[in-house]
Amino acid sequence: MEAQVTQLASLSQKDKVSAYLSLLSQTLSRPDLSSAPADIHVIVDSAVNEASAGLVVGRQVLAELVKNIESGAIKDHDLRKQVVQDTLAILERAASYEEQVNSLRFQLADLLEAEEEWSEAAHALMGISFDGPTSLLNELKFRVYIRIVRLLLEEEDSVQAETYYNRAASLSNSTSDKETLLQFRLCQARISDYARKFLEAAMRYHELSWVAEIDEEERKHILQVAVTCAVLAPAGPNRSRVLASLYRDERSAELPTYNILSKMFLDHILRPAEVKSFEETLRPHQLAKIAISSNDQLASAVDDDELDPSASTRRGPSTVLDRAVMEHNLLASSKIYNNITFRGLGALLDLTPGAAETMARKMIEQGRLKGHIDQVDKLIWFEGAKEEDDAQGKAGGLGDVEQVTEDTGSPFTKRWDMQIRMTAANVESIVQHLADKNLLQPVPVGAQTV
Structure with a gap:
């Protein structure tokens, strides 16, 4: 040649x-x-x-x-x-x-x-290298950047993928092609997932799971990833709203992760066997190790000299999943107990008393848990949720009703009275809803009921 x-x-x-x-x-x-x-x-x-x-x-x-x-x-x-x-x-x-x-x-x-x-x-x-008319150039760049992001995410190189995602984001208005824009939205969700912004990722995945252009099996997989991200998200009111949205989605009942989703939504405490089963479905980045800060280590060691020999010696969560489960169980315990000792919470979360107090303190500071800490008596006091108060006067479609609360002098009696009022209001709301739908049949006067 x-x-x-x-x-x-x-x-x-x-x-x-x-x-x-x-x-x-x-x-x-x-x-x-x-x-x-x-x-x-x-x-x-x-x-x-x-x-x-x-x-x-x-x-x-x-x-x-x-x-x-x-x-x-x-x-x-x-x-x-x-x-x-x-x-x-x-x-x-x-x-x-x-x-x-x-x-x-x-x-x-x-x-x-x-x-x-x-x-x-x-x-x-x-x-x-890109060279040519600006409009065509931007669309080509956008497509290439999205493809690069997808390839890097397959390799789990989220750091470099985020760099090219940011470049693509600035060009997202350069095309109207539905397939390319769907790929962009999926990359958006996956970047949030890899960056451990699980709450944001769960919302984006759930939105994508409704897109008709995506294959049904793929939509089911996306919904399952949305549930996984919601479970891994930091416990608190924002996550509760996402969990509620996923729990009420009829398709979620068919997912293998439905059990843990329902337990988290209903504020049930998760058991080690359930967590272990869920852990097997996670990808490596969702099992990332997390470090405990020196301040947290110091705070968790305060009561070490008073520890029961059989008590846990863990000073904090070791993985993302570990932290999510502990925070959820702490939030769930606030629905069950009026207060709990540091030692008791530590036994529940498998942490030292000091580490349990540190976790509760952080969640209270961030507004994800309502309560206060009594360090003298070594107690964590949980406060009842106030979000439902606004809805109490609107049961049955009556609109705003002035509520008069009797001062009994006892916070526990007040809380019990509030629970009775909430139950009665919810029953009235259900009856009114059934009446609006003409689902109630009038009972003739004098008729006997069995």
Whole structure:
């Protein structure tokens, strides 16, 4: 092949183009293409780097090669990959071939993606240079950035993926293609998931699970990921709203994670066996280790000298799941108890008393738990939820009703009275709703009921 290429140097510039193309065509039309990569290397290297060939010849040869690769002239996957990589290596030393280089990079990314070499495929796309009309350029950039993000997330390289996601976000208005925008929204949810912004990720996944354009099985999988993220989110009112939305979704009952979803929504305490079963469904980034700050370690060691030998010696959660379960169980205990000792809470959460107090203090400070801490008596007092108060006067559609509360002088009696009022108001609301739907049948006067 080298001898044949050398003979082309004596041809006129006009004849060189057809001669190079003919030589390339002969090479690609052979029955046995095992030696084709080496011959194509010689042809491309000569057309691009030989001064006698010129820019026109180089572009024509590269354009024809790209066209043949795209049309499947080289059937064997490994041979095609070898030709593309070799050609790109030659073009690294040459300029003025951006269009052909971009086409080859797209080809290489496709080949590497088929091999599940996610990171290498992403890096192939990162080398693409953009040049052309602004509107078309922005749309192309957006598509390429989204594809890079998807590939990097498959490799679980969330840090670099977020960099390219931010670039894509600034170009999200450049296209109206539904498929591309759906991919962008999915990347948005996955970035939040990998960044451990589980509450935000759960909301985004749940929204996507309703998109009709997505395959039904894929929507079911997205819904399951939404439940997983909601379970891992920090306990508190915001998570409770997301859990309520997922729990009321009829499709959730078919998910394998429905049991833990229902327990969290109903504020039931989670048991180790249930947590272990759920843990097996998590991905590596959702089981990330978390470090305990030096301040928390110091605070959790306060009562070490008073510890029962059989008590837990853990000073804090070790994983994201661990923390989510402990915070949930703490919140659930606030629905059961009026108060609890540090030691009792530590036994419930499998923590030292000091670590249990630290967790409760943080949740109270952040507004995710209502209560106060008595460090003298070593008690945590839980306060009743006040959110329902506004709804008490609206049962049965009566609108705002002035409520008069008798001062009994006892906080526990007040709380009991409030629970009775809430139950009565909820019953009245249900009856009114049934009446509005004409689902109640009047009972004749004097009729006997069994």
